[in-house]
Amino acid sequence: MNDNMPSLEQAFQQQIDSKCKVEPQDWMPPAYRQSLTRQIAQHAHSEYVGMLPEAAWITRAPTLQRKSILLAKVQDEAGHAQYLYAALETLGVGREQAYLQLLNGAAKYLNIFNYPAMNWADVGMIGWLTDGAAIVNQVPLSRSSYGPYARAMIRICQEESFHHRQGFDLIRTMTEGTPQQRQMAQDALDRWWWPTLMVFGPPDADSPHSQRSMQWGIKLFSNDELRQKFIDQTVPQVHYLGLRVPDPCLKLDRESGHYKIGPIDWDEFKRSINGQGMCNQDRIQARNKAWEDGSWVREATAAYADKQAALKTEGNVNV
Template identity: 55%
Template sequence: MYGGGNVFEATKFDDLQQEDPVLLAEFEARIARGEKIEPNDWMPQLYRKQLVRMIEQHAHSEIIGALPEGTWITRAPGFRRKLAQMAKVQDEVGHAQLLYSAAETLGKTREQMLTDLINGKSKYSNVFNYPAFTWADSNIISWLIDAGAIVNQMANAKGSYGPYCRALDRICAEEAFHLKYGHDAVVHMATGSPVQRQMIQEALNRWWPPIMTFFGPSDKMSTHTETLMRWKVKMASNDACRQQFLDMYVPKIWELGLTVPDAKLRKNEEGVWEYTEPDWDEFKRVINGDGPCNAERLAVRRSAEERGAWVRRALLSPKASYVRPLA
């Protein structure tokens, strides 16, 4: 669900001065030729560090992102919607498994990644710290959040690190189905009763500000994008992804008779979307743990980790005898 790239943390790019210049030049030449970097290949420590952060945060976003939609499985209207919602949530968790495996090839264990998530050290996408009040909220997530993720993922699937690109190829194929499912659910409500139309419009109003920050801070606020893009860690800037998303989905929103809650949203004479600048202070607060649902979402993951500990112990030591806890 998550596209990656909006939670990069500052890293000292002075680290590059400590790398072997011959190996670094060869590494950059390989990337320039379009070759993939594999786990056993030489790579700058900065490249490894940024990829670990990016991929694990993508993985965290998949399992945390399943929570707001997962709460609507039992309340989805009708058996067909329940089955579809369940399948989608299952896919998102499966995406996390693929991504944790890809990140592990860079030297950080899954256990370390999950510990960092639960302790609040490792971040995940800001949009998953907002509540899904109604079934309409879940549908907006399934359509527009997944749409934003696909914009990022389709670009990053052409990146330089082989294991991540291969994981993204599979994830993008499944996300395409999620997007169709979300669009169908939104169309159903937007063309339904007045109450349904009101619900979906109110959900769009709630989610539009988080959607606009989903791709991360504007390029003028980033100091490291150039190097990351040269190494094909990132394949498109945050603003370019945001513009692509607006190009693709604002017309679709308008076609449904829905209103984008931004009076300044328009295309200028140069074909560039203008919009109200997102609240980046709120973005930073949410990323750093002060969002409406940060504590709740991490508490769920912490509980799942604790309750599943006996299963992991049993799998790692099959000859040992473990009793499942009653709690």
């Protein structure tokens, strides 16, 4: 059996290289499964936790139209979490199992959701910047080697690009509004800019798993490549809106055509990833509270379903 291993792995790599999707029933190297599980779980949790900062603004949305858009958006995020937890289940990790790891703090989610949403423009920034970053990250993932993940990504990316445009539109409206609105937009940009750039993860030099993930087709571009893509696409939009990128070092490199940015404060990133961000505690508490408050409802649902199933069986026997 051991003799088969190298050839199984070779066959697997061939499957990847020939762009033939890996499906749940296929053999896969344990490390591939493990990497993928971690990645999908983190992605699912990010959608689920990511609902929180925006959800708090649904009840405060300044027009019914915006309220409706935001409500639908947060709903989409719940839907994304559903797809992703389902994709995770195809790898043998149940939703509750994954979820409990989130609740006890063992599992990670995107660090950006540990920043507070402090004004209405933050809702726009989350759509425009955060979802913009997500698209840059995820469009390649819709070509991921793992079938269920790739298919989930296709649906998710379609919706994210919608959110991205809506976020931009929200900010545009504010920048065209009163001086206070403009100031709110700038304030929000100042707070969201750097955390968004960190969404792409540590610099390639410090990203240990990247190489193998790329070989396996789980990751298709490096962190720095994706970050640069996002910057190049977003800076002109910031300028178009008449806002100021909060980076005194930012400049366009005429030769390469890329925007060069100042140094990213990776220490802050690490602090925040390690639970020391402004809202880590609140986010996990909110998730735990919803879970605990809902336990009697889940139990009731299960008990009712059991009784109904029993009745059905009984009925069948009697008839």
